[in-house]
Amino acid sequence: MNISVEPVTAPRVATTESIRLGLVEKLAYAVGKDPEHATLQDWSVALGLLVRDHVVDHWFAATRAGYSKHGKRVYYLSMEFLIGRLLNDAIANLQIEAPIIEALGELGLELKDLLGQESDAALGNGGLGRLAACFLDSMSRLAIPAYGYGIRYEHGLFRQRFHDGWQIEEAEDWLVSGHVWEFERPEVKYTIKFGGHISFDGQGQTHWHAEQTVLAVAYDTPITGWKGAHVNTLRLWSSKPTEILDLRRFNSGDYLNAAEKLIRAETISRVLYPDDTTAEGKELRLKQEFFFTSASLQDLLRRFLTEFSDLKLLPDHVSIQMNDTHPAIAVAELMRLLADEHRLPFIEAFEITRKCLSYTNHTLLPEALERWHVGLFRKVLPRHMQIIEWIDYHHLAEVQGKGLPVSLDAIRIIDHGAEIRMGNLAFIGSKRVNGVSALHTELMKQTVFSEFHKIYPDRIVNQTNGITPRRWLYECNPPLRNLLIEAIGTEWIGNLEKIDAATAFATDAxxxxxxxxxxxxxxxxxxxxxxxxxxxxxxxxxxxxxxIKRIHEYKRQLMNILETIALYHAIRRTPGAEWTPRVKIFGGKAAPGYHIAKRIIKLANDVAKVINNDPIVGDRLKVAFLPNYNVSLAEIIIPAADLSEQISTAGMEASGTGNMKLALNGALTIGTLDGANVEIGERVGPDNIYIFGLTAADVADIRIHGYDPRPTIEGDPVLAEVMRSLVSGEFSSDDNGRYHGISDVLYSGDYFLVTADFQAYFQRQRDADRDFRDSSRWTERAILNTTKVGWFSSDRTIRGYAKDVWNVPVA
Ligand code: NTF
Known part of the structure; x- marks a missing residue:
């Protein structure tokens, strides 16, 4: 098309006047309401649409600049993006809060009431998804031309409710009153195939005769960087049928069957799998993974081919990050697209693929390393099965040729002909593989990928996780933000390491x-x-x-509850002693099928009920388990925390990111030497963190030699009494047997070593009690936590990826 209208070049300026007029106009012409009849929700939508206009101005400028530079783009493929609310985030990043508050005031409205109307985009389970969201923010901050690619789930992570203390899951419905941030792109759509069979014609062409085809349709959300300097795009795919309706069946009165294809197609992007540690849902899950990976790769190839024609140049212009193994099928799919669709020789397709892709590992838990049964895989993705067989064979031959002393069994993708190991596929198909904390990366080299590490000693790199200081300090903690600005100015917001300048004030009265x-x-x-x-x-x-985190045995909420019980018993014994009043605050969801985790929630609630209603205890101890923990709730809890519980079994928490958010907001950590706790400890210093318990090496040792919890329990009167209370029904008088199972788990093996670490943990908690009473000294240490953790900005993490993995320049 040849259009002669001048594009928007300069972003609009926000004044009180322009905001007030703009709001009333949006309310009328976009929402269809007049001010007299508008609800808070209507105003919130109007404000969202108005702020979005400002975002779009910046977005166009960034997209145009990206095309004109013909540089390299980064594509971040992730099954999950836990973004939360976007209105306040956009307002903060664009620095237009003041005129908005003033304009709303003139209209008799308050910003915080409107912000509360927006629903949380909960398209993720926990750490992995929230990390992806922080990365989007930082890629915009650093002006890296990047796209996030994921799935537009119609229903995000389930809503959690408690019924009599038990977790109840309810479907989440974030799209019900519309989502102002997204732009549907009905013209951007790709065909995604499943099942069927493969044929080869005599001319070297391969044909995939699919059993099912669906469309992936794009929805774009702009991601505003700090001060609007750059805006990237989060492109989420929604599944739609290729045919709208089977009219013949419909007209014959067969209404349900006429709609069948539609339902089958739309099922693919219907819900987020509520489990971040196991490969669940099987066939549908596999289809989801392939669905968004294929759409994303087709999309980025199309974009590449609008600028260049030689696919050999792809690695110079494209870097694709696989967030965990969920998009690892990208290895085979990119090869398929290059070889089958674009007619490149296999060997060349493989070379290009290995230069474009990289893989981030987020966990060493064996149950979380994805594996697919060959039978299922061949049924859903017959062509990819062949390609993976080719890669496996070819790679094995390559390694054998090098004559290195490695176990070939460990590096095969197809394990004994029965299962496909997605971690191995991702590793083989990647330029770089990274862990998410120094300790985790070290353990990757020593355990899951040890054989690969021998063959490719430069491939594994570390990129310790980070968090965006915009959302996790500037936006969620206005009192602290304002204090910091008063003391050291604003530079830390875009460059968090500068927050160290406030260290000088740690002793300033x-x-x-x-x-x-x-x-x-x-x-x-x-x-x-x-x-x-x-x-x-x-x-x-x-x-x-x-x-606050997902409920999991390795995260050991159970140990925290046992400690709570021990403290309760101690208070009851001598209520007159000098106690440091404590509020134990919990938040987190359990995967619906994870029965022990759900029982741990019930235990926390049962313990809370007894303690909170015991007049002897009073204010000395309270327990609050807040239901439906999500990003918005985290934004309220984190700024208020004094003590941050990071107590996973050493070696099991890959990094953690909640630990960073809490420290940045001035909470002291009580934790094990696990994940990024190690690096937090190095930065805040041993006096400003409560470290305890077994190390990863100790745990590895115990795993080899075995552990008998009984002598430990019986040798610790405090723990022994706590254990007795679990089986006596002290907290379950309506059902004495309710916690016998949990007690049995602890007595018989205690895989997560709760009993082994209990005494050291209990002791450190008492240290914290004692220290908290010296409030002046505690404040100094809290300040040092805030000022010493600037390194944990996701801006620093993304600079690391840009340099070591993607090879792209940053602003
Ligand atoms: C999580 N992994 C890890 O358990 C966290 O320690 C880490 O901080 C985040 O990833 C982000 O790297 C997962 O959620 C998963 F899915 F891999 F188990």
Whole structure:
């Protein structure tokens, strides 16, 4: 098309006047309401649409610049993007809060009320998905031309409710009142094939006769970087049928069957799998993985071919990051597209593929390393099965040729002809493979990928995780943000390592007082939230002890609950002693099929009920398990925390990112030497963190030699009493047997070594109690946590990827 209209060149300027007029206009012409009849939701949508206009101006500029430079683009493929709310994030990044607050004030509205109307985009389970969201923010901050690619789930992570203390899952419905941030792109669509069979014609062409085809349709969300300097795109795929309706069947009265294809097609992007540690859902899950991977690769090839024609140049212009093994099918799919669709020789296709792709590993838990049965895989992806067989054979021959002393069994993709190991496929098909903390990367080299590491000693690199300081300090913690700006200016927001400048104020009496006041303000806000959601009154001067994360045995919420019980018993014995009042705050969801995890939630709630209603204990100890933990709730809890629980069995938490958010907001960590805790400890110093327990090496040793929990339990009167209370029904008077199973798990093997670490943990908690009573000193240490963890910005992480993995320049 030849259009002679000048494009928008300069982003619009926000003034109080322009915002007020713009809002009323959006309300009328986009929402269809007049101010007299508008609900808060209507106003929130109007504000979203208006802010979006500002975002779009910046977005166009960035996209045009990207095309004009003919540079390299980064494609971040992830099954999950846990982005949360976007309105406040866009306002903050564009720095247009002041005129908005003023304009709303003139209209008799408050910004925070409108922000609360937006639903959370919960397209992820936990750490892995939230990391992807922080990375999008940082890629925009650093002006890296990048696309996030994922699935537009109609239903995100389930909503959690408690019924009599048990977790109940309900379908989540984030799209129900519309989503103002996305742009549907009905013209951007790709055909995705499943099943069927393969034929070869005599001329070297391969044909895939699919059994099912669906369309992947694009939905774009702009991701605004700091100060709007760059805006990237999150492109999510929605599955649609290739045929709208079987009219013949419909007209014959067969309505249900006429709609069958539609339902089958749309099922693919219907729901997010609510499990981040096991390869569940089998066939549908495999289809989801292939669906978004294929659409994304087709899309990026199309974009490449609009600028270049020689596919050999692909690695110079494209870097594709596989977030875990969920998109690892990209290895075979990129080869298929290059070889079958674009007619490149296999060997060349393989070379190009290995230069474009890289893989991030997020866990060493064996149950989380994806494997697919060959039978299922061949049924769903017959052509990819052949390609994987080719890669496996070819790679094995290559390695054998080198004559290295490695176990060939360990590096095969197809394990004994029965299962496909996606980790191995991803490794073989990647330029770089990275872990997410120093310890995790080291363990990757020593365990899962040890044989690969011998063959490819330069391939594994570390990129310790990070968090975006925009959302996780600037936006969620206005009192602390304002104090920091007053003390050291604003540079830290775009460059978090500069926050170290505030270290000089750690002993400044006036700064300390203001820091403590900010913390108190945040604690009051959380106390109000606890009251509103649970009806529990908590004392804002108590120590707020926070554990927020998915419920998993290796994360050891159970150990925290046992410690809570021990503390409860101690308080009851001598209520007159000098106690440090504590509020134990929990948040987190259990995978619906993870029965022990769900029982741990029930135990926490049972323990809470007994303790919170015991008049002898009073304010000395309260327990609050907040239901439906999500990004928005995290934004309220994290700024209010005094103590951050990071107590996983050493060697099992790949990194953690909640640990970084809590430390940045001035919480001291109590934790094991696991994941990024190790690196946090190095930066804040041993006096400002409570480290305890077995190390990863100790745990590995125990795994070899075995562990008998009984002598440990019986040798510790505190723990022995806690264990007795589990089986006596002290917390389950309606069902004495409810926790016998948990007790059995601990007595028989205790795989996660809760009992082994209990005593050291209990002791460190008492150290924290003692230290918290010296509030002046505690504040100093909290300040040092905030000022010493600037390195954990996801901007630093992304600079690392840009340099070591993607080879792209950054701003
Ligand atoms: C998680 N992995 C790890 O368990 C966390 O320690 C880590 O911080 C995040 O990834 C982000 O790297 C997963 O969620 C999964 F799916 F791999 F198990």
């Amino acid at each position: 006036s700064f300390k007082e203001k820091f403590a006041a900010a913390k108190r303000q945040n604690k009051l806000r959380l106390a109000a939230e606890i009251k509103a959601r649970l009806g529990i009154t908590v004392d804002p001067s108590a120590l707020f002890d926070v554990q």
